[in-house]
Amino acid sequence: MPKIYLAGTPVAGTPVAGTPLGDQEFVVQPDSNLLDALLEHGHKVPWSCRSGHCQSCLVQARPDEAPSAARSLLSPEQQSKGWLLACQCLVQQDMHISLHDPTTDGLPARISEMRYLADDILLLRLAPERPLRFRAGQHLVLWLDASLARPYSIASLPADGELAFHLRLHAQGAFSNAIRQCQLGDRLYLGSAAGHFHYDPAWQDTPLLMLGSGTGLAPLQAIARDALLAGHEAPITVWHWSRADTPCYLTQPLLKLADQYPQLRLHLRSRAELPSDLTQLRLASRKTLALLCGPPAFIEQLRKPLFMAGLPGRQILDEAFISRQ
Ligand SMILES: Cc1cc2nc3c(=O)[nH]c(=O)nc-3n(C[C@H](O)[C@H](O)[C@H](O)COP(=O)(O)OP(=O)(O)OC[C@H]3O[C@@H](n4cnc5c(N)ncnc54)[C@H](O)[C@@H]3O)c2cc1C
Structure with a gap:
């Protein structure tokens, strides 16, 4: 044995x-x-x-x-x-x-901003004590201590300096409840950035179709901003579904971005509209690449409509927010 x-x-x-x-x-x-x-x-x-x-x-x-x-x-x-x-x-x-041991194996970072973007969505900004290498849209593990850590997508770009995260806080969530008690200046620890969910400069002429639910918007908007700053010219179409009766938590910054970049098209919708929206999905071209982000059930819900719209599986990139529930 x-x-x-x-x-x-x-x-x-x-x-x-x-x-x-x-x-x-x-x-x-x-x-x-x-x-x-x-x-x-x-x-x-x-x-x-x-x-x-x-x-x-x-x-x-x-x-x-x-x-x-x-x-x-x-x-x-x-x-x-x-x-x-x-x-x-x-x-x-x-x-x-x-x-x-996050205190020796992780990268220490101080909380520099905590602000609610919606009732249950917290913008957490962290100033790492050393530079962190990452691509916009990747995720990393945030450690509060040696036994409490969760993965979150990075919502900021490397050029922003600090790291931003959009945390949906769950009533019974261990990390959610612990982060609510944190204050400016508190120290967390970061794991390495990981994952395939980021912009690829080879996509320059590829239409991007971004589909997100809830805080699934965090990496999608980061990838969209990264693409636009890199001179992406093909259309970038963002669909985002919020919980019923709540507007998209990033409406204003996204509208401002769309004013600046006409190739960015926005559909900020309510989750109740998701089933009918999915029947109307159209691809800008056969080359379209879809990026999906949100809870696993949301991502599964999109696969068939995307297939019906003519998108082969190899042109779909997804990031599922798998949780412990
Ligand atoms: C790669 C990756 C990236 C992620 N990025 C993000 C991100 O950018 N933003 C973000 O908000 N989350 C993200 N998540 C999810 C995140 O890691 C946690 O799972 C989530 O914040 C819940 O953690 P918790 O400790 O608060 O809840 P836990 O203690 O892990 O869960 C306890 C309870 O909380 C409730 N709960 C947890 N998750 C959900 C859910 N999805 N829906 C309904 N109830 C739930 C349930 O009641 C559950 O039983 C990501 C997950 C992965 C795998």
């Missing part, structure tokens, strides 16, 4: 302050999921999507012990240091593991 050797980490629920931490070891069944094994043994490893996408469940192993399936979604630099995604790791041999 394989053994997990865990480097000096407190078990959840034990006193931490001033207590010297020893290594721990435990045996697991062969092919156990590493995330499940760590959680079962009381280690509060954060997790969110369990599909290798969000990167909340990073842990570090000896590089030769990290199975390739558990690290293939990480950057070459992370891989070379033995980082892996616990949710994607089947334990087949003894493993020496350290949990991710």
Whole structure:
């Protein structure tokens, strides 16, 4: 039976302050999921999507012990240091593991702005203590502490200096409730930016069809702004659906952008109009590329209408906000 050797980490629920931490070891069944094994043994490893996408469940192993399936979604630099995604790791041999410590492994950032864009949508602006490399539209994990972290899309551009996020706050959400208690100047920790959801300069002449629901607009508007600043000339059509009776939380900035760039077309709609809107989707050209963002059910709802409108699956790029519910 394989053994997990865990480097000096407190078990959840034990006193931490001033207590010297020893290594721990435990045996697991062969092919156990590493995330499940760590959680079962009381280690509060954060997790969110369990599909290798969000990167909340990073842990570090000896590089030769990290199975390739558990690290293939990480950057070459992370891989070379033995980082892996616990949710994607089947334990087949003894493993020496350290949990991710955001205070040493993450990038510290101070809260520089917290402002409500709608009743339940918070604009969170962070000033990182060192520059962060990212592309507009990618996501990263925000860590409040070693056990509370969630992935969020970056709503700002690298040229903006600070990092902006649009957080929909859920009544029962752990991160939502904790961030509500934060104040200007508080420190969070950032993971590395990741994901394929960003503008590609090769799309210059490609019409872009952007479809988003709720805070799915965060990366879409960032990608649209990035494209327009890069001189994108083909049409960019943004459809956004808000909850019934609430206007789009970015109406004013988007209207201003559309005034400035005639190739940007906006359809700011209510979610009640989504089914009828989907029957009327038209493509500007056969080359159109669709970018979809929002909850997984929203993205699935779009696939058939897009197919019916003549868009092959390879011309669809999506970012699903998978949550723990
Ligand atoms: C790649 C990626 C990027 C993301 N980017 C963003 C972003 O830019 N902005 C953003 O707001 N979110 C984004 N999310 C979702 C985000 O990571 C969290 O899942 C979300 O903020 C809820 O976290 P929480 O800790 O508040 O709730 P949790 O504690 O994780 O969930 C607890 C409860 O909250 C409620 N809840 C959580 N999510 C939902 C939901 N979608 N619909 C209804 N109820 C829910 C449910 O009651 C659930 O049981 C992204 C997710 C992924 C995977």
